Amino acid sequence: MEKHVQTDGQNGNMVKNPDQWVTGDEPMTGAQRSYLSTLCEEAGEEMDESLSKAAASKRIEELQQKTGRGAHAGNA
Template sequence: MTDNPKSNPTGNAEKDPEDWVTGDEPMTGAQASYLKTLCEQHGEEFQDGLTKAEASERIEALKG
């Protein structure tokens, strides 16, 4: 059986951010917005200029 993303829609959701093909691109607007909110809630400083992978890891750390 082939690995069809449509048959397993969460397959890529489990991929480590360091392995993302686009992980070194600037974080998305949605990531920045969510990260700003989480930083405010936790009294942390928002870091602008993160990559997609870095933002994802920071979001997960603040959520956890």
């Protein structure tokens, strides 16, 4: 299976797209659940407990944009 890697041009870190994660279909991690819960509360949105790791990562990015949290918030 070929893995696709994206480069973050700003800091040179290698970042893999969540859609390409080998374990992306597994349930979200405890850390993701905790952070996502915090972001949902701040954004006034419902928490979806059934998200996979990959889906949770994408949702976290969306909510970081909405709440102004995170490294990429406001850089849209």
